[in-house]
Amino acid sequence: MTAIIQTEKLTKSYGEHRGIIDIDLQVNEGEAFGFLGPNGAGKTTTIRTLLDHLRPTSGRATIFGIETTVDPVAIHRRIGYLPGEFALYDKLTGGQTIDYFANLRGGVDAAYQADLIRRLDIDPSRKFKEYSKGNKQKVGLIVALQHRPDLLILDEPTSGLDPLVQQTFFEVIREAKAEGRTVFLSSHILGEVEKTCDRVAIIRDGLLVKVDRVEALRDLAHHQVELRFSGEVPVAAFSGLPGVSDVTADEHVLRLRVSGSITPVVREAARYELLDFVSREPSLEETFLAEYGRTAGQPA
Amino acid sequence: MATSLRLRRSRSAPNVRGVVHYARSVIGKTLRDSRRTTIIVSALLFLLLISVTAAVANEFDTPTKRKSLADLVAGLPPILQGLAGKPINVETMGGYVQYKYGTFFPIVLSLWSILALSSTLASEAKRGSLEFVAAAPISRRRIVLEKLSGHIVVITIASVAVFLSTAIAGAVNGKLPGDEISVTAAFAYALQLGLMALAAGGLAFALSQFLGRGPGVAIAGAVMFGGWILNGYQGAVPVLAPFANLTWFGWTSNHLPLAGVYDWPSLIPVALAVVLLFVIGVEAFVRRDIGTTSAVPTPSLPRFLVGLGGPAARSFGNGLPTALAWGLGLGIYGLVIAASATAFTDLIQTSPDVARMLQQVFPGTDILSVGGFLQLLFFQFGLILAGLAAATLVGSWSGHETSGRLEMLLATPLARARWVMSGGVAIAGLIVVFVVVAAIGIAIGTAMIGGDLGGPVVGTFALGAFAAAFAGIGVAIAGVSRSSWAAPAVALLTIGTWFVDTIVPAFKLPDLVHQLALSAHYGLPMLGQWDVAGLVASGVLAVGGVAVGVWGFGRRDLRS
Numbered sequence: 001m002t003a004i005i006q007t008e009k010l011t012k013s014y015g016e017h018r019g020i021i022d023i024d025l026q027v028n029e030g031e032a033f034g035f036l037g038p039n040g041a042g043k044t045t046t047i048r049t050l051l052d053h054l055r056p057t058s059g060r061a062t063i064f065g066i067e068t069t070v071d072p073v074a075i076h077r078r079i080g081y082l083p084g085e086f087a088l089y090d091k092l093t094g095g096q097t098i099d100y101f102a103n104l105r106g107g108v109d110a111a112y113q114a115d116l117i118r119r120l121d122i123d124p125s126r127k128f129k130e131y132s133k134g135n136k137q138k139v140g141l142i143v144a145l146q147h148r149p150d151l152l153i154l155d156e157p158t159s160g161l162d163p164l165v166q167q168t169f170f171e172v173i174r175e176a177k178a179e180g181r182t183v184f185l186s187s188h189i190l191g192e193v194e195k196t197c198d199r200v201a202i203i204r205d206g207l208l209v210k211v212d213r214v215e216a217l218r219d220l221a222h223h224q225v226e227l228r229f230s231g232e233v234p235v236a237a238f239s240g241l242p243g244v245s246d247v248t249a250d251e252h253v254l255r256l257r258v259s260g261s262i263t264p265v266v267r268e269a270a271r272y273e274l275l276d277f278v279s280r281e282p283s284l285e286e287t288f289l290a291e292y293g294r295t296a297g298q299p300a
Numbered sequence: 301m302a303t304s305l306r307l308r309r310s311r312s313a314p315n316v317r318g319v320v321h322y323a324r325s326v327i328g329k330t331l332r333d334s335r336r337t338t339i340i341v342s343a344l345l346f347l348l349l350i351s352v353t354a355a356v357a358n359e360f361d362t363p364t365k366r367k368s369l370a371d372l373v374a375g376l377p378p379i380l381q382g383l384a385g386k387p388i389n390v391e392t393m394g395g396y397v398q399y400k401y402g403t404f405f406p407i408v409l410s411l412w413s414i415l416a417l418s419s420t421l422a423s424e425a426k427r428g429s430l431e432f433v434a435a436a437p438i439s440r441r442r443i444v445l446e447k448l449s450g451h452i453v454v455i456t457i458a459s460v461a462v463f464l465s466t467a468i469a470g471a472v473n474g475k476l477p478g479d480e481i482s483v484t485a486a487f488a489y490a491l492q493l494g495l496m497a498l499a500a501g502g503l504a505f506a507l508s509q510f511l512g513r514g515p516g517v518a519i520a521g522a523v524m525f526g527g528w529i530l531n532g533y534q535g536a537v538p539v540l541a542p543f544a545n546l547t548w549f550g551w552t553s554n555h556l557p558l559a560g561v562y563d564w565p566s567l568i569p570v571a572l573a574v575v576l577l578f579v580i581g582v583e584a585f586v587r588r589d590i591g592t593t594s595a596v597p598t599p600s601l602p603r604f605l606v607g608l609g610g611p612a613a614r615s616f617g618n619g620l621p622t623a624l625a626w627g628l629g630l631g632i633y634g635l636v637i638a639a640s641a642t643a644f645t646d647l648i649q650t651s652p653d654v655a656r657m658l659q660q661v662f663p664g665t666d667i668l669s670v671g672g673f674l675q676l677l678f679f680q681f682g683l684i685l686a687g688l689a690a691a692t693l694v695g696s697w698s699g700h701e702t703s704g705r706l707e708m709l710l711a712t713p714l715a716r717a718r719w720v721m722s723g724g725v726a727i728a729g730l731i732v733v734f735v736v737v738a739a740i741g742i743a744i745g746t747a748m749i750g751g752d753l754g755g756p757v758v759g760t761f762a763l764g765a766f767a768a769a770f771a772g773i774g775v776a777i778a779g780v781s782r783s784s785w786a787a788p789a790v791a792l793l794t795i796g797t798w799f800v801d802t803i804v805p806a807f808k809l810p811d812l813v814h815q816l817a818l819s820a821h822y823g824l825p826m827l828g829q830w831d832v833a834g835l836v837a838s839g840v841l842a843v844g845g846v847a848v849g850v851w852g853f854g855r856r857d858l859r860s
Binding site for chain 1: 608715
């Protein structure tokens, strides 16, 4: 498996302010990799260091086997980048902006460019400053996608996009994957990572706390199980099972939390007369929040 | 909850600290945002007034010298008086300062007022923060009135600095009887400055509510500079006279407090204009949609000039309107001066003393030619404008980083070194544009009176060399440290150069100090006499600056 992005102890510090610390990461060719973390966790710092916009304090990063600080232009030739926040030329039209970036790169397929403009539903004749936030984001996406880069680095790509355009964006990402291209997608919107990515990394306070497959990450999370009995609730029978915690009983209903495999609970439940068995699969968001030691609804 | 409680408390029990604290009120935030500029402008005006009065008193320290000075000024034809004021009581320290610099200081304060008041709401609207402020439980009228009040406070602070420096200068720097500047005179001058600044700023403020910041600044700036020039040259060019009284420069032309002449009523229309413009601006803001202005129809650049081919072309296209505007301004100014040369020559021929004096200052040159006239009246001011033009052109390029555009540009196969070099090439091209446009203006003015085109037209390129040198320094600063520092640094260098040019001869400081100013090394280019040292130094600074910029930018983080 070829590593497209590889970092070794990548660290960036801003004096007293924390940046990123000892990030070890590998993104393989053809995969879509989600990079998750709350605001200020270090996602953008990592991306900007990968792009050589920031110079690492220590450690190193390679993309396509090229060290980022040695030949960034060779790397940039093969990537498409959408920053989390960006500004472009207010006085240029959307079309002129897209053309300008196409000229900077060279070799852009005009038909594909036109197809992206059509699919993302943008009027290229309007000046950039006249666009809504969502339409500016579309221009940024086209700039990042139009040259069919080998690696897409997208920082909060669906920000400002309406749901229909988000669907188009996900289609484009799936197409890129199908063509064997690699996607590195930073987000704090877990739904979009869940939809598009094969693997996920979670960064918190500048430290990489988890890297795993999306499914595995989900498996790590607890299940919320609710059992409705016809008779008395056998609390003691369940509270001692492996992985079970937070057991509460309410008349004929038993609620419990299961970490890891749910099989012991299912086996135990089969010994009783049940009216209902509900096991709610945790969303990635709940997994993420659990990783951070918070529950949904609590302030950060 | 805590915020609303704090807000309620500050409203129910207003106090100075509560009102001024930036986190608690719009006016406090306005004052906080203006604090550095207020300190810089106030200190600059204070030092300039103290220095200029001391220089005048030291240079002309005997009654005989004062009489000679007064005779000389009285003998000058109106065209030579140019942008100076009316020569009244010029044998006194205050009278001479009023004559020579009286109309210049309002320009400094007015420029600040225009930039500040045009941006006070427009910039917030552009970056979106106005949406939040307007959504707070504060009326729009209160928001805009607090913004205006904040600006009035800082202009008042600067005016107080003018008052104090003038009063102190009158008490300390005077050498001869009549040099005293009374407290009333100091107050009258400071009041005039403050009102003129608020009038210029008020115009920009009112216009920017309808047209947006850029057109507001452009029109208010044109009115201010136009009023200054029309008022200055109405005596020499009678056709300008009807237009001279359309602005506050004309209205207050008889109010010369440092010369001991007061025209208090002339300040009333200025004050009324300030109030009227503020009311228009406030009411427009209260009634209009936030963030919506009417576009002023301006011609779009042809596609090939927009510059989509690469970084140099784009930086060039991005700065082209600015370069054209500077070129037009400089060109029109040069045209007026060049076209007035015949009148000047005719007048000088009737005044042999003045002709003799000029020949002593510029020995071996034909100062009575168009080139000589431009060297005398255009070149020095042209250098200042060229330096300021360089600052804006550097700002146009370095703005790619401060605005965040560079974040995407440098994610393309565009090397950092190429980006800086492209910027240098683009800025050089833009300097050529504004110099060529200015040269065309001078050529037209010279041709109108049948003068020799060669010297003046080629001499205009000395302004380009000066601008290129300072632009090189700006690129170096942007590359090594921060892009946001580049344009202000170039503007400060320009003002510093002007300061050295002005102060060194007046204080009879060692020539070595004057030699530090690049402007001292171009010879008399409008007369075709070039000093190669200046050109070489300019070339070294321009090219070396870009090289330093390349080196520095390759080593630092890109700022987002």
